Each structure stands twice: as C-alpha cells, then as structure tokens.
Amino acid sequence: MSAQQVLFDAPGPRARRTILIGNIVGVLIVLGILAWVISALADKGQFAASMWTPFLESRTWEFFILPGLGNTLKAAGIAIVTSVAFGLVFGVGRLSHVAPIRWIAGVVVEFLRAVPVLLMMIFFWLALGSSGAVKPQEAPLIAVILALTLYNGSVIAELVRSGVYGLPRGQREAGMAIGLTRNQSLRNIEVPQALIAMLPALVSQFVVILKDSALGFIITYPELLQYTRRLGVGEGNVIPSLLVAAAIFIAINFALSTLATRLSVLLSFRTKGRRPAAQEAVALDAAST
Amino acid sequence: MENYLSLFETYNVPAAFWVNIQLSFWAAIWALVIGTVLALFRISPIPSLQWFGTAYVNIFRNTPLTIILAFGFLGLFSVMQISLAGELDDSLFRIAIVGLSLYHAAFVCEAIRSGVNTVPVGQAEAARAIGLGFLPAARLIILPQAFRGAIAPLGNVLIALIKNSTVAAAGSVAAESSSLMKTMIEFRSDLVIPIFLTFALGFVILVIPIGLLTTWASRKLAVAR
Numbered sequence: 001m002s003a004q005q006v007l008f009d010a011p012g013p014r015a016r017r018t019i020l021i022g023n024i025v026g027v028l029i030v031l032g033i034l035a036w037v038i039s040a041l042a043d044k045g046q047f048a049a050s051m052w053t054p055f056l057e058s059r060t061w062e063f064f065i066l067p068g069l070g071n072t073l074k075a076a077g078i079a080i081v082t083s084v085a086f087g088l089v090f091g092v093g094r095l096s097h098v099a100p101i102r103w104i105a106g107v108v109v110e111f112l113r114a115v116p117v118l119l120m121m122i123f124f125w126l127a128l129g130s131s132g133a134v135k136p137q138e139a140p141l142i143a144v145i146l147a148l149t150l151y152n153g154s155v156i157a158e159l160v161r162s163g164v165y166g167l168p169r170g171q172r173e174a175g176m177a178i179g180l181t182r183n184q185s186l187r188n189i190e191v192p193q194a195l196i197a198m199l200p201a202l203v204s205q206f207v208v209i210l211k212d213s214a215l216g217f218i219i220t221y222p223e224l225l226q227y228t229r230r231l232g233v234g235e236g237n238v239i240p241s242l243l244v245a246a247a248i249f250i251a252i253n254f255a256l257s258t259l260a261t262r263l264s265v266l267l268s269f270r271t272k273g274r275r276p277a278a279q280e281a282v283a284l285d286a287a288s289t
Numbered sequence: 290m291e292n293y294l295s296l297f298e299t300y301n302v303p304a305a306f307w308v309n310i311q312l313s314f315w316a317a318i319w320a321l322v323i324g325t326v327l328a329l330f331r332i333s334p335i336p337s338l339q340w341f342g343t344a345y346v347n348i349f350r351n352t353p354l355t356i357i358l359a360f361g362f363l364g365l366f367s368v369m370q371i372s373l374a375g376e377l378d379d380s381l382f383r384i385a386i387v388g389l390s391l392y393h394a395a396f397v398c399e400a401i402r403s404g405v406n407t408v409p410v411g412q413a414e415a416a417r418a419i420g421l422g423f424l425p426a427a428r429l430i431i432l433p434q435a436f437r438g439a440i441a442p443l444g445n446v447l448i449a450l451i452k453n454s455t456v457a458a459a460g461s462v463a464a465e466s467s468s469l470m471k472t473m474i475e476f477r478s479d480l481v482i483p484i485f486l487t488f489a490l491g492f493v494i495l496v497i498p499i500g501l502l503t504t505w506a507s508r509k510l511a512v513a514r
Contacts (some may be wrong), residue, residue, distance in 0.1 A: 009417060011334065019334050026337035044369055114496040115489040116452040118467045123485040126474045130481070207351065214353035218459055218467075225356055229363065239364045246352050246360070253351035 041239065051237040055244060060231060068227030069248060075141060075223060076210045079148035083209065084202075086149050087156025092191065094161045097182055105157070112154040118215050120147035125219040140221035144213060152209050159201055163194025200264035207253045207260075214249070224248065293483050296473065305469040306491050312386060312454040312465065317447055319390035324397025325432075331398065332405060332431075334423060342398065349395035354388070354453055358460035361388040366461075378464070385457040389450065396446045404439025405431060409514065437510045444503025448496050466491065 011019055041047060054060045093105030112120075124143035128134050134142055167190055175185025195202070217225040224245050232241030296302075330342035349357075361384040365371045373383035408431055416426035436443075455467035462468070470488045474481050 015334075019336075022333075022335040023337045026335050026341065030337060030341050040369065046368075110497070111489075111493060114448075114452075114493040116455040116467065116492055118455045118458065119470060119485065119488055119492070122467055122471050123474070123481070126471065126478070127481045127485075130478045211351075211353040214355040215456065215459075217355050217359065218456075225353070225359060229359070232363070238368050239360075242356060242360045242364055246356050249353055249356065250348060250351045254347060257347075257351065 046237075046239050051235075051240045054231070054235045054237060055240070064227045064231040065224070065244070065248070068222065068224035068245075071141075071221070071227075072210070072213050072216075072223040075144045075148070075216060075221065076206075076213045079145045079152065079209050079213065080206050082145065082149040083151075083153040083156055083205075086153025087160055088191070090154065090157035091160025091164075092186060094157060095164055095186060095190075109154040109157050112150045113158070115151075117147050117151045117212050118218065120150060121215055121219050123147075140216060140219050143219055144216040144221050144223075147215075148209050148212055151212075152205055155205055155208075156202065159198045159205070160191060160194055163198040164190045166197060167193055196267060199267060200260045203256055203260035203263060207256045210253060210256070211249065293480060296477065296480065296484070300469060300473050302466075302469065302487065302491070305464060305466040306495070308382075308462065308465040309451065309454040309457075310495070312382070312389060312457055312462070313447075313451045315386045316389035316393060316454070317450055319386065320393035320397050320446070320450065321443075323390060323394035325401060327394060327398035328401035328405070328435075329427060331402060332427070346395045346398055349392055350399070352392075354392050354456050355459045357392050358385060358388045358456055361385060362460040378462075381461050382457075385460040385462045388460060389454060389457070393446055393450050393453070396449070397443065400439045400442035400446055401432075401435055403442055404435035404437070407438030407512075408434045434512050437507075437512055440503055440507040440510060444499060444507070447503070448499055451495055451499070452492060 009015070038047075045051070090105045090109055093101050094109065096102050096105070121143050124146045125139055128142055129136055129139040164186070171189055171193065172182070172185050175189040176182070180188065213223055214225050216223045217229070220226070225242075228241040228245040229238070232238035235241070327342045327345055330338040331346075333339060362381065366381065366384055371384075372380045373387075374380040412430055412434065413426060416430040421429065455465060457465050458468045458471075466488055470484060473484050477484065
C-alpha cells in the first residue's frame with residue numbers, strides 16, 4: 001500500500017493546523033541538529049577558509065581527487081563486469097538439472113555470501129603479495145577485484161536464480177516445444193528474461209560494488225578515500241576532505257539508485273509473472289557496506 | 290596440523306569474534322531504534338520529517354561504510370577530539386558502534402517501510418474509522434504487523450551488520466577479527482589458507498543460523514491474510 005495516502009485522511013482544517021505546527025517543530029529540530037553540528041565543527045576551525053580553499057585549486061583535483069576517483073572507478077568497473085560473469089555462471093549452475101553441479105554451485109554461493117568481503121580482500125592481498133604470483137604493487141587492486149567479484153558474483157547468481165524462478169510458468173515448456181534442449185531453453189529463453197526482470201536489483205548491486213571498493217582503503221589500494229585521506233593529512237583538512245570524498249560517492253551512487261528505480265518502473269510491464277517478492281528480497285541485500 | 294593448532298595458543302581467535310559480536314549487538318539495537326524512528330518519519334503526515342527521513346536514507350545508504358567509520362576515527366576522534374569513554378580502546382569501540390548504527394539505520398528504515406507495504410490498506414482505514422490518530426494507528430495497528438512482515442529483510446540487515454562489523458578495522462578497532470586475521474597471516478604466512486578458512490568459517494557459523502532463523506520466523510509469524 002502507499003502508506004502516505006492511507007495512514008491519515010485528507011487533512012481538514014484542524015489536522016492541517018496540527019500538521020503545520022508539526023512541520024515547523026520538525027524544521028526547527030532538524031535545523032537545531034544542523035546548527036549544533038556546524039557550531040561544533042566551527043569551534044574546531046573546520047570552516048576556516050584554509051580548510052576549503054584546497055578544493056578550489058586545480059592541483060588538488062589533478063593529483064588527489066581525480067586519480068583516486070579513477071582508481072575507484074577502475075576497480076569497481078572491472079569488478080562489475082567480472083561479478084556479472086561469475087553470477088551468470090553460478091546462477092545457471094544452481095539451475096542445472098545435473099544434481100552435483102547444482103550442489104557445488106549452491107555451496108560455493110552460500111559460502112561466499114556469508115564471508116565478509118573485507119576478510120576475502122585481506123586474504124587475497126596478503127596471499128598474493130607473499131606468493132609472488134603478482135607484482136607487489138598490483139596485489140591490492142587484484143585483491144579488491146577478486147573479493148568484490150566473489151561476493152557480489154554470488155549475490156548476482158542468486159538474482160539470476162530467483163529471476164528464473166519468478167518467470168511465468170510455461171516458458172520452459174514453450175522452449176522445449178520448439179525443440180530446444182533444457183540447457184538451450186535456459187540460456188536462450190529463461191535467463192535473458194530473468195536478467196531483464198532483475199535489472200533494477202542488478203543496478204542496485206552495482207552500487208554495493210562501488211561502495212565496497214572503498215574497503216580497498218584498508219588494504220592500501222589507492223582509491224578515492226585513500227587519496228583524500230592523504231590530501232587531508234597533507235593540508236591539515238581531514239574532515240573537509242572526507243566530506244568531499246563522501247559527497248562524490250553519494251552523487252554517483254544516488255545517480256545509479258535513481259537509474260535502478262526508473263528501470264523498475266520502466267520494466268514493470270515486461271515483468272508481470274509471479275513477481276515482486278524476489279526483487280525486494282535481493283535488493284535489500286544491498287545493506288552490505 | 291600441530292602448527293595450525295599452536296596458532297590458537299598464540300592468538301585469541303574467539304576473543305576477536307567476541308568483539309565483532311559485541312559491536313554487532315549494540316549497533317543492531319541502536320540501528321533498530323533509529324531506523325524505526327526514521328520509518329515513522331517517512332510515513333508521517335509531516336513534510337519536514339518525511340523530507341528528513343528521505344534525506345537521511347539517501348545519504349547514509351549511498352556512502353561507503355568505510356568512509357563513515359574512517360570519519361569516526363580520523364574526524365571525530367582525532368580532529369574533533371570527541372571521546373566516548375575514558376579508555377582509548379573503549380572510545381574507539383563506541384565510535385565504531387555509532388558509525389555502524391547510523392549506517393545500518395538507513396537499511397532498517399527501508400526494511401520496516403517494506404514491512405509497512407505488506408499491511409493491507411483496509412487496516413489503516415479501519416484504524417481511522419475507529420477514531421485512531423496517526424501515532425496510535427501506527428503503534429497499535431500498522432507497526433506490529435509491519436515488523437512481522439519485515440522480519441526477513443531485517444534479518445538480512447542484521448546479517449550484513451555482522452559481516453560489516455569487520456570494517457571497524459577502518460575505525461582502528463584493532464581487536465576485531467579482520468585485524469587479527471591480518472596480523473596472524475603476516476606472522477604465519479605459511480598458513481595463509483587455514484587462517485583465512487578459520488575466520489571465514491567463523492562467520493559462516495555466525496551468519497547462516499540467523500538467516501535460517503529469520504526465514505523460519507518470517508513464515509511462522511507472518512500475518513495470515
């Protein structure tokens with residue numbers, strides 16, 4: 001139900017007055033909290049011009065923010081591609097009619113979804129670094145991508161699976177009726193439809209990948225947070241730097257989230273079947289960092 | 290094998306997990322409180338509160354947790370010199386709890402809102418028809434049903450929170466498991482894989498029962514319609 005419409009009636013004169021008073025009190029409380037935060041920051045000199053002028057200089061952007069953002073987008077971009085590939089392989093694996101394949105894919109996916117991404121990242125970082133399999137300076141990037149791929153790939157595998165389960169009945173029968181094998185029907189008829197139905201949830205998962213790339217900070221991958229921290233330490237403006245980094249992440253992720261919402265409205269007519277539940281369940285997995 | 294077992298004498302692995310469990314416990318309680326209030330804001334008739342709830346969710350949901358926890362340590366603790374306890378470690382621990390709570394409150398809010406969406410329109414209409422205002426209707430009719438409908442998504446948020454408690458490493462909570470795993474691997478690089486599997490298995494054991502339990506509870510407690 002749309003809560004806003006239902007929890008209260010169209011307000012009459014008295015209710016409108018109550019709402020107005022509530023609104024004013026609400027605004028005052030919110031402004032009060034903001035004023036308190038701002039005055040606390042101002043007390044510590046966080047609004048001094050010297051704290052913020054570095055962001056007007058081109059060298060700050062050229063040597064700190066843009067390289068950091070570039071590395072963040074590089075890690076996230078590669079991880080998005082590889083986790084979709086991983087998700088397709090294991091999602092189809094979980095739908096396989098060969099029982100051992102189904103079980104193996106199931107165990108792998110459940111295991112990887114239960115392990116914190118950061119643990120995997122630290123593991124790959126140290127294991128690759130000490131094994132000599134990759135150059136030491138490349139270990140952080142590879143560790144970030146591997147960890148993001150394994151975790152988000154398993155979430156995407158679940159998306160593929162629940163998407164196929166959510167398809168209207170008869171899609172497989174139709175495929176087999178025109179002479180496709182079970183696998184062909186899965187690949188050519190069911191999975192493509194499932195992906196379209198799950199596109200909004202898939203885009204939300206990209207937000208998770210982008211956010212989680214900031215974990216690279218902990219394993220010394222020079223992404224946006226790492227660069228802005230360096231900037232902040234150098235210029236003595238740690239708080240403004242972190243706020244700018246956060247603002248950049250919020251802007252990109254907000255754009256992606258908006259895209260996801262638009263897509264779900266746009267695609268709603270193509271995804272009639274026995275739907276919404278699965279989409280909502282998986283979208284909430286987005287709570288991961 | 291003996292090599293592996295000797296690790297547990299040198300390093301206190303259960304203690305590290307205990308730190309993550311404590312972080313998750315307190316953060317879960319605070320996130321539930323803040324998230325419920327935010328959800329009430331978002332379904333209330335008061336525009337400024339609706340706006341605040343929406344802004345909060347959009348900001349915190351789209352910020353990496355790593356930044357929030359790094360901000361707690363680098364910003365609040367180091368620059369603002371905000372200390373939440375006498376001892377250094379306690380203070381960092383509590384700041385990490387604040388960060389984890391603020392972040393996950395946004396997801397709790399969304400979970401409860403999805404729970405509100407499972408309550409049929411007629412329930413709210415009936416509540417109004419017997420003369421209940423917004424708060425009594427929310428407290429007596431809507432929220433109790435919404436929480437039951439929200440158990441599965443709330444369980445997902447709790448699972449994410451437990452896994453995310455490892456990110457407290459970014460807030461310099463050094464005693465938790467991801468930091469201990471890093472130390473152990475650094476000193477015993479011959480046992481990289483067993484060490485990782487130990488910690489990974491620890492989280493599997495923590496997380497999978499919660500998933501099963503909330504799935505079971507969400508079916509058991511679902512309001513029959």
